[in-house]
Amino acid sequence: MELELSSPLGSFQLKRLPYRKNELLRAWDAADEYVLNHLAATGLAEHANIVILNDSFGALAVSLSAYRPTAISDSWLSQQATRINLALNGIADERVSLLDSLSLPEAGIDYLIIKIPKTLALLEYQLHTLKPLLKGNCQVTAAGMVKNLPPSAWKLLEGLIGPTQPSLAVKKARLIFGRVDPNLQLPANPxxxxxxxxxxxxxxCNHANVFSRDSLDIGTRFLLEHLPQNPEYREFIDLGCGNGIVGVLLAKQNPQARIGFIDESFMAIASARENFSAAFADSREADFVTGDCLTDFPANSADCIVCNPPFHQQHTIGDHIAWQMFQQAHKVLRKSGELRVIGNRHLNYHLALKTLFGNCRQVAANAKFVIFSCVKS
Structure with missing residues (x-):
């Protein structure tokens, strides 16, 4: 696996998160290389205000750290990878300002560098909030692999920033250059x-990067019909909580329990916090954690964990995050604690779960989804 990214701006060691044995994927792609080569060729002003959006593992932030950029991401893993990769290259943390997706950088942005995210609603939200902060001559550069650059991404840039011009494709990557139109009137941020x-x-409430923003998705709807019901459970965890509806319903059905909401998306945790507050006001307390699954949770500390594992990380599909969730859930659950999982039928989660827990019971199934229950012995 290739670890060194080289460009005219320097050579840097980079790793992905979460760590996997025998990792085959790099921590950057050809679109990162393309945008770095472009910036080096056109030149960067020494004290420019540079803002980077959606930098998956810090490849852009680390490469541009000499210019003290601001990197904005909705991913806790992205921010943690950036910190780790800065340290790996002997670069001080303060060389890069890390902001979550609901925070704003300083006004007067000279360069806006965008990696096009998988969820275009996130891009739409970002352009809405950042357009007023751009200088009139701000250089806007969006980057992505051609297969991940839908026409709607171009339309968002043109509709919210100004005229765009595409580059030629290089190594199946493309850049889109945007020019700020000061007369462009922004519509209301949706x-x-x-x-x-x-x-x-x-x-x-659903912030822009939360799955199924306009209605309850069919998987969650099915899971809500089959939530665990055990009056002895006192500590629940809604793992990969999204907007937190599963945890909110668990809290309603279990007035004796405390609920923990866990997600690596800052917008997911913000949504879950708002939805829990709307449901209970000040009458209940809960825990809200943005982080890498259950990595920092103590062993034997929860009675029940409920999750709908993701099977993709941005544009990369795989079961490594689900497997990490299952392993960590086994550690965090108390003896006789329960893990309840929903997944698409074709993912065959029961095979991994039975190997790990020694048992796996099918709770319910329909044409698309299956729900399993595992008990820690």
Missing amino acids: YPTRYQLEICDLTV
Whole structure:
């Protein structure tokens, strides 16, 4: 696996998160290389205000650290990878300012460098919030692999920033250059979105990068019909909580319990916090953690963990995050604690779960999803 990214701006060692044995994927792609080569060729002003969006593992931030950029991401893993890769290259943390997706950088942006995210609603939100902070001559450069650059991404840039011009494709990557139109009137920012949850009296808040922003997705709907019900459970964890609706319903059904909401998305945790507050105001407390699954949780500390594992990380598909969730859940659960998992039928989670827990019971299934329960012996 290749670890060194080389460009005219320097050579840097880079690693991905979460760590996997025998990792085959690099911590950067050809679009990162393309944008770095372009910036080096056109030149960067020494004291420019540079803002980077959606830098997966810090390849751009580390390479541009001499210019003290600001890197904005909705991913805790992205921020942690950036910190680790800065340290790996002997670069001080303060060379890069890390902001979550709901925070704003200083106004007067000279360069806006965008890696096009998988969720274009996130890009839409980012352009809405950052357009007023761009200088009139700001150089806007969006980058992505050609297969991941839908026409709607171009339309967002043109509709919210100004005229665009594409580059030629190089190594299946492309850049889109945007020019700020100072006369462009921004429409109202549509995020966060809200909808009425029909199964209880709750208006659900969803920030831009949260899955299924306009209605309850069919997987969660099915899971809510088959939540664990055990009055002896006192500590629940909604793992990979998204907007937190699973945890909110667990709290409603288990007034004796405390709920922990865990996600690596800052927008997911913000949504979950708002939805829990809307449901309970100040009458209940809960824990909200942005982080890498259950990495920092103590062993034998939870009675029940409920999760719908993701099977992709940005544009990369795989089961490594699900397997990490299952292994960590086994550690964090108390004896006789339960892990309840929903997944697409074709993912065959039961095979891994039975290997890990020694047992795996099918709770329910339909044409698309299956729900399993495992008990720590």
